[in-house]
Amino acid sequence: MYFENFQLRAGVFGVKRVWALFLLALLITGCDVSNAVFINPNSRSELDEDLEAVLEEASAGKGLNHFIMPGSTDLAAIPQDPNNPLSAAKVKLGKLLYHETGLGTNPKYPEGAQTYSCASCHHVAAGFQAGRIQGVGEGGMGFGVRGEGRVNDPHYEITALDIQPIRSPSAMNTAYQDVMLWNGQFGAVGTNAGTEANWTVGTPKEENILGYEGLEIQAIAALKVHRMDRIELSVASNHETYKTLFAEAFPGQPIDRVYAGLAIGAYERTLLANAAPFQRWLRGKKNAMTDQEKRGAVLFFGKAECATCHNGPALNSMTFYALGMADLEGPGVYGDVPVDKAESLGRGGFTGDPADNYKFKTPQIYNLLDSPFYGHGGTFNSVREVIEYKNNAVPTRSVTASQVPTAFKPLGLTSTEIDDITAFIEGALYDAELHRYLPASLPSGNCFPVNDVTARADLGCGS
Numbered sequence: 200m201y202f203e204n205f206q207l208r209a210g211v212f213g214v215k216r217v218w219a220l221f222l223l224a225l226l227i228t229g230c231d232v233s234n235a236v237f238i239n240p241n242s243r244s245e246l247d248e249d250l251e252a253v254l255e256e257a258s259a260g261k262g263l264n265h266f267i268m269p270g271s272t273d274l275a276a277i278p279q280d281p282n283n284p285l286s287a288a289k290v291k292l293g294k295l296l297y298h299e300t301g302l303g304t305n306p307k308y309p310e311g312a313q314t315y316s317c318a319s320c321h322h323v324a325a326g327f328q329a330g331r332i333q334g335v336g337e338g339g340m341g342f343g344v345r346g347e348g349r350v351n352d353p354h355y356e357i358t359a360l361d362i363q364p365i366r367s368p369s370a371m372n373t374a375y376q377d378v379m380l381w382n383g384q385f386g387a388v389g390t391n392a393g394t395e396a397n398w399t400v401g402t403p404k405e406e407n408i409l410g411y412e413g414l415e416i417q418a419i420a421a422l423k424v425h426r427m428d429r430i431e432l433s434v435a436s437n438h439e440t441y442k443t444l445f446a447e448a449f450p451g452q453p454i455d456r457v458y459a460g461l462a463i464g465a466y467e468r469t470l471l472a473n474a475a476p477f478q479r480w481l482r483g484k485k486n487a488m489t490d491q492e493k494r495g496a497v498l499f500f501g502k503a504e505c506a507t508c509h510n511g512p513a514l515n516s517m518t519f520y521a522l523g524m525a526d527l528e529g530p531g532v533y534g535d536v537p538v539d540k541a542e543s544l545g546r547g548g549f550t551g552d553p554a555d556n557y558k559f560k561t562p563q564i565y566n567l568l569d570s571p572f573y574g575h576g577g578t579f580n581s582v583r584e585v586i587e588y589k590n591n592a593v594p595t596r597s598v599t600a601s602q603v604p605t606a607f608k609p610l611g612l613t614s615t616e617i618d619d620i621t622a623f624i625e626g627a628l629y630d631a632e633l634h635r636y637l638p639a640s641l642p643s644g645n646c647f648p649v650n651d652v653t654a655r656a657d658l659g660c661g662s
Contacts, residue, residue, distance in 0.1 A: 246493045247485050253497050257506040267481045268372075268473040268512045271636075277468050278374045280412040283461045285468060288448040293466025294638050295444070296459050300650035301434035301643035302427040303337060307361075310354045311337045311651075315361070317421065317463060318648030321370040322346060323633045326569030327470060332531040332577040334367035335360060336425050341653040345569065348657060349649070357533050361425055364536040364543065365527055366577040369570075371633075372513035372563040374468040379413035381559045381575045382542065383519065384549040385420060386413030390517045397549055404549070409457070414467055419460030430459045440642040471512075472565035472630035480627070488627045495623030498616055503590075505620075507606045508561045514628070519546040519558035521602040523594020524574040545575070557598050565628045583621045590617060 243251075251263065258265035269276035274285040283289075296302065296317075303315045320334030321327045329335075330346020338355035341348045351360060365381055373379070378386035384397075387407040398407040403420040411419070422428050435441045436454045445454045445462075452458050472478065477496070479487035488496070499505045508516055526543045527536045541548030547556035559575045573579035578595075579588065588595075590612045594603065612620070641647060646660040655661040 241483050241485055243485055246490060246497070250493050250497050250500075253500040257500040257510065263481050265510075266477075266512055266514075268471045268478055270473060271469040271471050274469075277471070279468055280415050280464070282411055283415050283464060285465050286448065288444070289462045289465035290469055292441075292444040292448045293462035293464070294636070295441075295641060296435070297463050297466050298638055298647040299434065299641055299643060300645040300647050301438075301641065302422070302430065302459075303650075304429045304433040305426040306337050307359045307426070308338075308354055310352065313643075313645060314649060314651040314654075315339070315425070316427070316648055316650075317370075317418075317425070319349075320363075320367040322648040323637055324569070326566030326633065327370040328570035328572075329367040330570050332366065332529060332572045333362055333527060333533060335362055335533070337361040339649065340651045342649055342657040344657075349654070351533060352651065360533055362533050364534075364540055365575050366572055368562060369566070370467050371470045371472060372515070372565055373414050374471065375511060375513040375515060375563070376414065376560075377412050377517060378560075379417040382544075382546050382549040383413070383517070383560050385416040387411060387416065394550065397551060411461075411464075415461055415464035418463040418467065419457055422456050422460055422463075428456050430454060430456050434643045435459065438642050470633075470636055472628070472633075474632045475565060475628050475630040477623075477627040478630075489622070491619055491622045492627040493623075495619035495621065496627065498612070498620050499623055502616070503586075503610055503612060503620055504606060509564055513563040513565065515563040516561045518561045519555065520561065520604045520607070521545070521557040521594075521598045522559075522589070522607055523557070523596045523598045523603070524559075524576060524588075525578040525595045526576040528576060528578065554602070557596070557602060564624060566630055566633070568625050568629055582624050583617060586612075586617050586620055586624075 254266065255262055274287065274290070277285060279285045298316050298318045300313050300316045303311065303313045306312050306314075315336045319336045319339070320329045322330070324330060324345045330343070331349060335349050335351070338352055338360035339349045340352040341350055343349065351357065368381060377389035378384070378391050383390060384404050385407065387410045389412065391407070391413070398404045403424050406416050406420040409416065409419065422430070427433075430436065431454055435445070442454070445452075445458065448462055449458045476487040476492065508518055508520065510516055526538065536543060544556045546558040546560075547553060567573065567582055571580050573582070573585050579585045589607070590610045592607050592609045646655045646658055650661070
């Protein structure tokens with residue numbers, strides 16, 4: 200007989216207390232325990248030992264702690280911009296501003312007013328991605344279940360839509376990135392040190408002169424790019440709740456786009472997939488992962504060499520590689536995406552160096568199942584497709600041999616091994632509790648992450 204509730208109770212009450220309660224129950228009920236099997240959730244198997252060994256090597260001797268994320272309220276342990284130190288007040292304000300459709304006060308057409316937010320293209324239902332191949336902010340209508348139902352509002356011409364020529368990256372685990380976007384154009388320090396000549400005046404890249412890390416710069420720039428820049432004229436300054444929150448987060452400072460962006464950046468740094476099974480396994484719950492997921496992890500950090508690029512707590516890195524993946528195309532894409540557009544050139548579109556062309560940033564890989572579009576162009580529709588692509592190592596687009604990294608080579612993985620790696624990424628790296636990062640409601644009373652009439656019906660909120 201298998202006592203399946205033992206693991207849950209042990210996690211809540213502690214192993215010793217659960218054993219005492221369990222034995223007391225046996226004495227009271229008189230159950231026959233001669234054939235009982237008792238499972239210690241923290242016991243290590245040979246497979247666990249194998250995984251610990253490959254993690255030791257992949258971490259260059261740093262051990263399991265190298266991969267563990269902190270708690271989302273443990274602000275001191277979360278990587279942060281020293282020029283924007285985290286505080287509970289900033290995070291509280293940022294959580295609301297990030298979802299606040301009331302900031303949409305500068306639309307192209309009046310029909311779009313207060314219908315969109317930062318979360319329109321980076322929402323919890325899609326693992327802080329868009330839920331469709333191309334994010335649609337202002338000018339979109341509807342939502343569906345995970346964002347897949349968002350389409351062009353007929354009031355808007357395609358050229359007036361707030362869309363991107365590249366797939367919207369996840370806003371989750373971004374605390375582990377010092378530059379943002381697929382080409383890394385946002386961020387004034389670290390990876391972007393020495394790129395000042397590319398901070399083009401009159402473009403969003405100019406915001407780098409403020410000196411913040413990428414997450415903060417992106418938030419500040421995005422409020423203007425995505426037509427939410429009239430902070431001082433919008434609900435943020437005309438609603439007493441926001442006035443109070445701004446004063447608590449930034450005492451003596453004005454209510455403006457820069458400080459709103461700093462608050463949003465602070466909130467985004469707390470969006471950590473720290474409840475995923477792999478994270479729980481790292482913290483000692485050895486039964487948090489299935490045996491197949493553990494086998495996949497051993498391959499991921501070992502034979503498949505995935506950790507060459509995907510490493511650290513977020514399993515990402517500040518590296519840029521030309522893997523020959525296709526650009527944004529196919530059903531659900533609005534407008535043409537020229538191959539010579541800056542975003543399509545990857546890192547080269549920012550640095551201007553032809554050697555950087557078609558090199559895109561290594562993404563984080565938690566909660567990939569929430570939005571079935573992968574690669575900078577969203578042209579892969581399953582995790583398994585991406586693994587097969589890397590296993591075969593045959594570029595889809597033409598890239599020069601000098602651009603292709605040496606790590607992009609045939610891996611010789613079997614179909615079963617690919618299944619195991621897929622299970623690890625899809626299951627063990629999936630945090631099913633992301634709704635903990637949502638506000639209960641907005642001071643404006645608006646629906647979120649989008650607020651048009653069709654979306655409100657889809658979301659079941661508002662009138």
